[in-house]
Amino acid sequence: MKVELENLTKRWGNVVGADSMNLDIKDAEFVAFLGPSGCGKTTTLLMVAGIYKPTAGFILFDGQVVNHMAPKDRNIGMVFQSYALYPHMTVFQNISYPLKLKKVPKEKMQEQTQRVADMMGIGHLMDRKPAQLSGGQQQRVALGRALVKEPDLLLFDEPLSNLDARLRLTMRAEIKRLQMDMGITSIYVTHDQVEAMTMADRIAIMKDGQLQAYGLPEELYDQPRTLFVAGFVGSPPMNLVNVEVARENGEYHARREGFDVVVPAERGEKAASKGNVTLGIRPEDVTVADGGISGEIYVVEPLGRDDLITVHVGDASVHVLADPTLGLRMGQAVTLGFNTHKVQFFDPQTEKSLLWTD
Amino acid sequence: MATITFETESRYGARRFLGRALPYVLLIISISPIVLGYAWLIIATFSYRTEGLFPIDAEGNVGGWTLRNWEFLSDPAIWRVTLTSFILAVGMVVGVGFVSSMAAYALSRMNFAGRKSFLSLTLILHAFPSVTLLIAIFFVLNFLSKIPAIGQWFGYNTVGGVALVMISLDLPLGIWLMKGFFDNLSWDMERAALIDGASRFRVWWEIIIPLIKPGLAALAIFNFLSGWSAFLIPFTFTVGTKVANMPVYMRQLISDTAPTNWNMIAAVGMFQLIPVLIFFIFTQEMLLSVYAGGSKGGT
Numbered sequence: 001m002k003v004e005l006e007n008l009t010k011r012w013g014n015v016v017g018a019d020s021m022n023l024d025i026k027d028a029e030f031v032a033f034l035g036p037s038g039c040g041k042t043t044t045l046l047m048v049a050g051i052y053k054p055t056a057g058f059i060l061f062d063g064q065v066v067n068h069m070a071p072k073d074r075n076i077g078m079v080f081q082s083y084a085l086y087p088h089m090t091v092f093q094n095i096s097y098p099l100k101l102k103k104v105p106k107e108k109m110q111e112q113t114q115r116v117a118d119m120m121g122i123g124h125l126m127d128r129k130p131a132q133l134s135g136g137q138q139q140r141v142a143l144g145r146a147l148v149k150e151p152d153l154l155l156f157d158e159p160l161s162n163l164d165a166r167l168r169l170t171m172r173a174e175i176k177r178l179q180m181d182m183g184i185t186s187i188y189v190t191h192d193q194v195e196a197m198t199m200a201d202r203i204a205i206m207k208d209g210q211l212q213a214y215g216l217p218e219e220l221y222d223q224p225r226t227l228f229v230a231g232f233v234g235s236p237p238m239n240l241v242n243v244e245v246a247r248e249n250g251e252y253h254a255r256r257e258g259f260d261v262v263v264p265a266e267r268g269e270k271a272a273s274k275g276n277v278t279l280g281i282r283p284e285d286v287t288v289a290d291g292g293i294s295g296e297i298y299v300v301e302p303l304g305r306d307d308l309i310t311v312h313v314g315d316a317s318v319h320v321l322a323d324p325t326l327g328l329r330m331g332q333a334v335t336l337g338f339n340t341h342k343v344q345f346f347d348p349q350t351e352k353s354l355l356w357t358d
Numbered sequence: 359m360a361t362i363t364f365e366t367e368s369r370y371g372a373r374r375f376l377g378r379a380l381p382y383v384l385l386i387i388s389i390s391p392i393v394l395g396y397a398w399l400i401i402a403t404f405s406y407r408t409e410g411l412f413p414i415d416a417e418g419n420v421g422g423w424t425l426r427n428w429e430f431l432s433d434p435a436i437w438r439v440t441l442t443s444f445i446l447a448v449g450m451v452v453g454v455g456f457v458s459s460m461a462a463y464a465l466s467r468m469n470f471a472g473r474k475s476f477l478s479l480t481l482i483l484h485a486f487p488s489v490t491l492l493i494a495i496f497f498v499l500n501f502l503s504k505i506p507a508i509g510q511w512f513g514y515n516t517v518g519g520v521a522l523v524m525i526s527l528d529l530p531l532g533i534w535l536m537k538g539f540f541d542n543l544s545w546d547m548e549r550a551a552l553i554d555g556a557s558r559f560r561v562w563w564e565i566i567i568p569l570i571k572p573g574l575a576a577l578a579i580f581n582f583l584s585g586w587s588a589f590l591i592p593f594t595f596t597v598g599t600k601v602a603n604m605p606v607y608m609r610q611l612i613s614d615t616a617p618t619n620w621n622m623i624a625a626v627g628m629f630q631l632i633p634v635l636i637f638f639i640f641t642q643e644m645l646l647s648v649y650a651g652g653s654k655g656g657t
Contacts, residue, residue, distance in 0.1 A: 051549050072555040084546035088568040101555035145554070155553075 001152035001185050002027050003048065007057035010043050010209075017043035019209040020057065025202075028183040030176070032200035034193055034232070040209035041189045045155055048187060050074050061152070072101070074153070077146030077184075081158040083138045085130040091117070091141050092126040098149040112148060120144045136167045143175070147182070154179065154186040160195065172199060193233050197221070205229050222342075227351040230280050230344060236308055239286070241316045242348065243279045245271040254279050254343070258314030259293055263340045270354045271345035277354065280344035283308065283319040288326060289337030297332045311336060403427050403625040427625040435599055435607070436626075442517055443603040443630075446592070447585035449521035450528065451578045457525070458532030459574060463562055465533065466540035467548070477537075484530035492594050495523055499595055517601050520592050524585060532577055539573035540566070579641045583634060604630045 003025040010017035018040040025031050033041035046052045048059055050071035058065050066074060077098075085094050096113040104112070117123040120140040130138055139159065146154060156175070160168045176199045179186050190196050196203045197217045205212040205220065205228070213220055213229045224230035230238045243254040243261075245268055252268025254261045261279075263271075271277045288309075295313035302308075306321040309328055313336070320336060322328060345354040398411055404423050405413030415422025430436050464470075465477060496514070503513030512518040543566065551561045567574070589605035596602060602610060608626050612618050 046549070049549070049553055051552065071549075071552040072557065074553075076553055078550065078553045080546045080550060082544055082546045084544065084550040086547065086551070086565055097551075098554040101560070145550075149555070 002060075002062050003153065003185060003187070004060040004063075005044070005048075005057065006060065008044065008047060008054055008059060009056040010040075010047060010052055011055045016040075016209045017052075018047070021211050023204055023211065023214060025185060025187065028185055030179050030186045030188065030199060030201045032196035032203045033187060033189045033206060034196040034203050035191065035206035035212075036232075037191055039206040041191075041206050042157055043209075044206075045157055045187060045189050048153075049076060049078055049155055075149070075151050076153045076155055077149065077151035078155040079139075079142050079146050079157065079159040081161055083130070083142040083162075085138055085141055085145075087130050089129075090126065091122060091128050091130070091133070094130065094141055095144045095148050098145065102149060116144045116148045119147075135163055136171070139163060139171060143178075147178075151184060154184050156186065156188040156190075158190055159188075161190075161192070175199065194235060197233070203233075205232060207232075223353075223356045224280075224344060225353050225356050227278060227280075227346045227348075227353075230346070230353075234282055236283050236319050236321070238280045238282050238344070239318050240278050240280050240346075241318070242276055244275065245273075245277060245345070247272050256314065256316065258295075259316065261293065261338050261340060261343075263343050267340075267343055267345065267355060274347070274354065276348060278346040278348045280346060281318075281338055281342060283321045285339040285342040286318060286320045287337045287339070288320065288322050288328065288334050290335060292335045292337040294333060294335045297328055297330055297334055300328055300330055399624050399628060402621050403628045405621060407621065427619070427621045430622060430626060431629070436629075439599070439602055439604050439607040442601060443586055445517050446521055446524070446588060446603055447582045449517075450524055450581040450585035453521065453525035454528050454532040454581045455574060455578055458529055458536045458577070459567070459570075461529075462533050462536030462540055463566065466537050467545075480530040480533055484534065488527045489590065491527075492590075496595065499523070515596050515598075515601055520588075520595050520601070520603075521585075523591050523595065524588055527591070528581060528584065532581070535577055536570070536573060539570045543569055575641070579637065582637065586634060587630070 003023075005021045005023040008021040008023075009019055021044060023031075033044060035041050043052060047054050050066070050069060054067055059067055061074070086097065089097065092113060095117055096109050099109040099112060114123060114126075117126060120143055122137055122140045122144065125133065125137060125141075130141065133141065139162075142159070159175070160171055163171060172195060188196070188199060200217060202215060203217055203220055204214045207228050213225050220229055220233050224233065224238075227240070231240065241256065241259070243256045243259065245252055245254050245263070247253075247268070252263050252265060252272055254263050254268070254271070271279075293313055295311040295318065298310045298312050298317060300307055300309050302324060303321075305324075307324045307326075307328060309320050309322050311318045311320055311334060318336065328334065346352065347354055394411070398408065401411055401413055402408050404425070404427070405415075406422060406424055406426070407414040409420075412420050413422060414420060465473060499512075499514040499519050502519065503509040503515075505513075510516070512522050547565060547569075548561050551565045552558070556564065587605060588603065589609070592601075592603045593606045593609060596606065599607065599610065604626070608623055608630070611623050611626065
């Protein structure tokens with residue numbers, strides 16, 4: 001099912017939950033709503049579900065406005081962060097509840113419930129109550145309940161944030177696989193950018209109720225349109241330093257105190273003679289190299305595959321993903337090389353990218 | 359050296375024993391009047407007279423047990439009175455339970471004009487001493503009596519009328535109590551049920567009510583007890599023995615002119631106490647959850 005949001009707005013008095021959201025989701029697409037807590041992603045999701053009534057704007061399912069359609073008529077499945085299982089019902093009753101409400105004949109209900117439960121790997125737990133299940137099992141029941149009525153649209157509200165890290169990884173892969181196999185249009189709300197990057201076909205980044213960016217994960221990663229997107233997507237986050245870009249002898253120099261980088265012309269010319277601009281570079285695009293910008297290592301954080309080191313360059317600090325075999329230590333003087341083909345430039349006033357415009 | 363250590367240790371131990379015993383001593387002293395009162399009640403119901411805690415027989419000697427005080431059980435009046443008390447108590451359970459669970463759900467979950475002021479008004483009403491309303495309620499009941507059909511069941515000097523007054527006076531507390539229980543339930547569960555395809559009413563009936571069963575049960579017990587032992591309102595709005603409940607009946611046994619048989623009154627009191635005791639034994643835990651669950655209720 002195709003979903004479109006047109007100028008979708010939700011306000012409670014002066015409090016803005018979502019501010020004129022415009023978004024389209026293709027059939028069978030997996031879209032993630034990504035943003036910090038309180039950015040309006042759950043509000044938007046609940047409007048799509050029909051729990052909240054929009055203050056303004058429209059929600060369209062396959063071109064039909066559904067603003068006033070009751071949640072039960074929308075044929076959607078939803079998975080909640082708290083799982084929201086019915087504690088007084090068994091696993092079987094929980095999963096079959098949507099079918100019971102649809103008045104599906106008993107035999108068909110039994111068969112369908114069993115099939116979904118087996119698919120989720122909880123077929124042997126049918127007589128248990130939710131309180132007797134582990135977190136991961138509860139999550140599967142919640143997922144099964146959302147899937148059993150074969151919805152046209154699946155909504156996920158931070159479904160993995162109550163699970164431990166290992167289980168989260170497993171469930172992440174399972175949900176992604178399930179969504180692809182079943183081809184159900186899905187909206188996935190999360191504040192975890194790794195989840196959004198790994199699972200979604202497209203990511204909608206929200207902040208303060210507004211849609212900041214909407215696009216493919218790699219596009220958001222490589223061509224961030226705003227400072228917020230640049231800082232929010234990617235882990236560890238992008239380094240941001242204020243520089244001035246000037247052209248000298250046909251080369252573009254990005255400079256600040258103790259810092260001078262030559263940047264490629266096609267990127268540098270867009271930032272030149274603009275006064276103060278913000279330079280962005282991801283930690284993996286900075287290397288500890290011979291010659292370059294000199295600084296001092298402030299702290300070394302081993303991440304296993306890499307060491308995350310913080311280097312003080314003048315009065316700025318730069319995060320670098322470095323090879324652990326280099327054996328870097330705190331307080332050591334190092335020189336840094338930049339992969340200048342990956343630098344970003346932003347206008348610090350408007351917070352918009354100087355390189356990528358819509 | 360060794361003896362000194364021993365002495366300090368023993369003194370220390372004695373003090374510790376005293377420290378542990380003291381709270382118990384204080385508790386025993388403070389509850390003994392109540393325990394003694396109940397002891398007297400039980401002894402009195404089986405004796406002609408009592409002197410202190412000792413039963414006294416007709417000649418004034420200590421001793422002599424009798425079942426004479428329990429003869430009232432053969433009087434049909436007591437059974438009519440018991441039935442009235444029972445109807446009143448059950449009426450309270452059903453009336454307050456039904457209205458407050460619906461009202462509290464709306465107040466907890468829905469947003470409508472006047473919700474806040476309704477809530478604070480209910481709280482004020484609860485704090486309002488009901489005695490001050492007695493005369494006004496008398497006029498209301500009198501007015502109801504004049505309405506055909508309704509007046510016959512819910513007017514002045516009817517069980518229905520008394521039940522109606524008691525229910526309405528108990529509703530503020532019931533609503534606040536139930537609201538506390540509803541407030542503690544996560545919204546997600548209701549949202550999930552709505553999305554699963556349930557109507558609002560079905561969500562209330564199939565998801566919410568089963569989850570607040572302990573609260574509902576506690577409220578029911580509470581109301582049963584207060585209906586069972588109600589005195590002031592039945593006493594004010596009924597005349598004669600026809601619609602008297604147990605406490606009112608007991609009051610009628612106390613005569614202003616003839617000498618009163620206090621031992622019989624004790625027996626009636628004992629009789630009234632029995633269902634309450636049985637009730638209490640089985641429902642203690644639920645009653646506790648009223649305070650545990652209800653006190654959490656915020657705005």
